[in-house]
Amino acid sequence: MSNFDLTIHESDHKKPKPQTDQIAFGRTFTDHMFMMDYDTGKGWHDPRIVPYEPVTLDPASMIFHYGQTVFEGLKAYRTADDRILLFRPEKNLQRLNQSSDRLSIPPIDEEEVMGYLKELVKLEREWVPETDGTSLYIRPFIIATEPSLAVAPSKTYIFMIILSPVGSYFPGGIHPVQINVEDQFTRAVKGGTGMAKTAGNYSSGYQAQAKASETGNADVLWLDGIEKRYIEEVGSMNIFFKIDGEVVTPALNGSILKGITRTSILEVLNDWGVPVVERKIAIDELYEAYQAGKVEEAFGTGTAAVISPVGELNWQGKQMVINNREIGPLSQELYDTITGIQRGNREDAYGWTIEL
Amino acid sequence: MSNFDLTIHESDHKKPKPQTDQIAFGRTFTDHMFMMDYDTGKGWHDPRIVPYEPVTLDPASMIFHYGQTVFEGLKAYRTADDRILLFRPEKNLQRLNQSSDRLSIPPIDEEEVMGYLKELVKLEREWVPETDGTSLYIRPFIIATEPSLAVAPSKTYIFMIILSPVGSYFPGGIHPVQINVEDQFTRAVKGGTGMAKTAGNYSSGYQAQAKASETGNADVLWLDGIEKRYIEEVGSMNIFFKIDGEVVTPALNGSILKGITRTSILEVLNDWGVPVVERKIAIDELYEAYQAGKVEEAFGTGTAAVISPVGELNWQGKQMVINNREIGPLSQELYDTITGIQRGNREDAYGWTIEL
Numbered sequence: 001m002s003n004f005d006l007t008i009h010e011s012d013h014k015k016p017k018p019q020t021d022q023i024a025f026g027r028t029f030t031d032h033m034f035m036m037d038y039d040t041g042k043g044w045h046d047p048r049i050v051p052y053e054p055v056t057l058d059p060a061s062m063i064f065h066y067g068q069t070v071f072e073g074l075k076a077y078r079t080a081d082d083r084i085l086l087f088r089p090e091k092n093l094q095r096l097n098q099s100s101d102r103l104s105i106p107p108i109d110e111e112e113v114m115g116y117l118k119e120l121v122k123l124e125r126e127w128v129p130e131t132d133g134t135s136l137y138i139r140p141f142i143i144a145t146e147p148s149l150a151v152a153p154s155k156t157y158i159f160m161i162i163l164s165p166v167g168s169y170f171p172g173g174i175h176p177v178q179i180n181v182e183d184q185f186t187r188a189v190k191g192g193t194g195m196a197k198t199a200g201n202y203s204s205g206y207q208a209q210a211k212a213s214e215t216g217n218a219d220v221l222w223l224d225g226i227e228k229r230y231i232e233e234v235g236s237m238n239i240f241f242k243i244d245g246e247v248v249t250p251a252l253n254g255s256i257l258k259g260i261t262r263t264s265i266l267e268v269l270n271d272w273g274v275p276v277v278e279r280k281i282a283i284d285e286l287y288e289a290y291q292a293g294k295v296e297e298a299f300g301t302g303t304a305a306v307i308s309p310v311g312e313l314n315w316q317g318k319q320m321v322i323n324n325r326e327i328g329p330l331s332q333e334l335y336d337t338i339t340g341i342q343r344g345n346r347e348d349a350y351g352w353t354i355e356l
Numbered sequence: 357m358s359n360f361d362l363t364i365h366e367s368d369h370k371k372p373k374p375q376t377d378q379i380a381f382g383r384t385f386t387d388h389m390f391m392m393d394y395d396t397g398k399g400w401h402d403p404r405i406v407p408y409e410p411v412t413l414d415p416a417s418m419i420f421h422y423g424q425t426v427f428e429g430l431k432a433y434r435t436a437d438d439r440i441l442l443f444r445p446e447k448n449l450q451r452l453n454q455s456s457d458r459l460s461i462p463p464i465d466e467e468e469v470m471g472y473l474k475e476l477v478k479l480e481r482e483w484v485p486e487t488d489g490t491s492l493y494i495r496p497f498i499i500a501t502e503p504s505l506a507v508a509p510s511k512t513y514i515f516m517i518i519l520s521p522v523g524s525y526f527p528g529g530i531h532p533v534q535i536n537v538e539d540q541f542t543r544a545v546k547g548g549t550g551m552a553k554t555a556g557n558y559s560s561g562y563q564a565q566a567k568a569s570e571t572g573n574a575d576v577l578w579l580d581g582i583e584k585r586y587i588e589e590v591g592s593m594n595i596f597f598k599i600d601g602e603v604v605t606p607a608l609n610g611s612i613l614k615g616i617t618r619t620s621i622l623e624v625l626n627d628w629g630v631p632v633v634e635r636k637i638a639i640d641e642l643y644e645a646y647q648a649g650k651v652e653e654a655f656g657t658g659t660a661a662v663i664s665p666v667g668e669l670n671w672q673g674k675q676m677v678i679n680n681r682e683i684g685p686l687s688q689e690l691y692d693t694i695t696g697i698q699r700g701n702r703e704d705a706y707g708w709t710i711e712l
Binding site for chain 1: 380381382383385389408410411412413414415416418419420421422423424425427429458459460493495497499500503504505506507508509516518520540541542543544545546547548549554555556557558559560561562563565566581582584591592
């Protein structure tokens with residue numbers, strides 16, 4: 001199979017494009033999508049760009065019963081001079097294959113799929129919004145489609161890429177959020193699927209999210225599933241703290257997702273000579289540092305927000321207000337740097353962007 | 357909404373029914389299925405029996421991305437005098453709602469859905485096979501259908517019931533299986549979704565299953581996710597041991613599924629006056645008892661097999677051969693009792709069966 005095999009069936013009916021400042025996340029989709037099929041013995045085949053349309057599946061398809069599925073999320077950005085940039089997309093396809101390995105899903109050819117992804121975004125380039133903070137969200141995903149109730153890996157899969165124009169994550173400017181430290185529900189544990197981007201990891205957090213919302217918190221800080229003591233992730237982002245001049249983020253331990261923004265921030269901080277360490281960090285240690293006045297900044301990192309500053313943490317009735325609920329200078333500089341590179345406003349000294 | 361609302365659209369094309377001794381599990385489906393829809397504000401509505409056919413879903417449907425889904429599994433049995441029996445179906449619908457609660461899915465009305473389920477099985481009664489050990493497998497499930505990539509509970513769902521005639525779990529007679537005690541991968545942990553029947557719990561076990569198969573084992577015995585010491589489940593069944601005259605099964609701890617066969621066996625053993633206890637049981641404790649010659653029987657329990665005797669356990673290079681790899685007398689009597697009640701060959705003193 002090569003890019004030569006890609007077929008393109010253009011849609012006759014083009015949808016109106018939304019006002020980019022009025023788009024709710026992930027509810028508007030472009031005119032086309034990418035699909036390819038997998039059959040055991042035949043491998044991945046029939047790569048095609050087709051009109052965005054419903055998929056038709058047998059009710060016994062394994063995706064509905066045993067959750068064999070993986071996904072990715074990345075973005076295309078429009079620069080001021082009208083170029084379209086992707087941010088480290090090869091990292092997403094690498095991670096997709098790592099997730100697939102955990103879920104016993106056959107790997108894709110990363111180079112070929114990169115070609116298909118680029119072709120799809122090129123075809124939909126008018127859908128990439130231009131306002132600051134906006135982008136075209138790219139969602140590759142794989143679902144198990146074999147119609148069988150046997151608890152075993154599927155013999156057939158569909159790989160799809162859908163595209164959704166998204167508004168700014170911070171339409172009114174960056175406002176640090178209030179977070180509940182969850183000490184009852186568990187997101188993931190060593191030996192589980194926490195390091196994989198797979199569906200079941202997300203809906204399993206809805207109850208904790210609802211609990212957080214009830215007490216006025218915007219999101220959840222997850223602790224480890226064993227001792228409920230070590231900090232793991234915030235919502236569906238990685239988490240960083242600046243404590244006494246040093247930046248700390250939880251070390252990858254098998255239950256934390258290896259975020260691409262996380263990796264990029266570690267590289268930038270190292271480049272800047274800012275002390276930074278990946279290690280275990282306990283919530284009680286954080287609270288002690290907070291009481292000593294040493295917690296200077298806290299922020300989540302992910303594709304959606306890039307940097308989402310944390311203004312307040314609530315843990316077992318204890319409140320930690322961070323940097324007077326304002327974005328800290330390091331958080332701001334990291335945000336400006338990464339988003340600047342993504343949108344082509346800053347020099348990409350790291351070679352992270354790919355122009356279509 | 358009441359049963360009065362149920363609409364039935366009969367299929368014009370009836371499929372040929374398979375030879376019941378040649379049916380692989382979960383690959384053959386009957387002529388009809390049940391469906392109903394949920395919309396926030398409207399609740400569950402439009403209950404209907406329709407021809408078995410593919411479902412059409414937007415590629416952004418939340419089931420494909422965040423795994424918000426639950427399911428159940430139960431069986432209809434044909435008695436020697438041609439009656440159709442269901443085994444404790446109300447327990448399945450109760451558990452479905454318990455699973456839904458964990459996954460932030462709106463509950464169904466158990467009584468109404470029981471009515472729909474019975475109507476569907478009645479319509480398909482010719483599909484219930486008659487050979488000993490065969491049955492009609494019933495798979496109710498709910499999937500999140502809102503087309504949105506926001507990580508939040510869906511505003512729309514579909515509830516479906518599909519039916520599949522299944523052959524005997526032990527076509528050549530009951531053969532105890534060889535099991536690998538998994539000490540690397542984790543099925544579930546406290547605070548997670550292990551007690552819920554939700555898709556992600558199943559595909560997350562495929563790697564451990566493959567590892568077990570590579571070393572000649574038929575299935576996996578899961579240990580707890582925290583200490584990797586306490587016994588939880590075997591494959592997708594509960595596990596029981598008879599040790600020194602006493603039956604032991606792991607206590608429900610939030611990460612173990614509350615099996616309906618498990619519950620029934622506990623009730624039968626109590627009724628018989630056999631000493632039985634639900635408690636934590638460590639794998640090293642089991643091995644010590646084994647070395648002392650005290651492990652008399654071991655068996656998994658679940659809807660598919662009812663009783664699946666364990667003939668050999670392999671744990672970190674240590675082998676435990678149980679009852680000379682033969683089914684034990686208690687396992688056999690439990691199997692005969694439960695299957696006898698299910699098929700109407702034994703008196704149902706417990707009132708567990710419901711006749712259609």
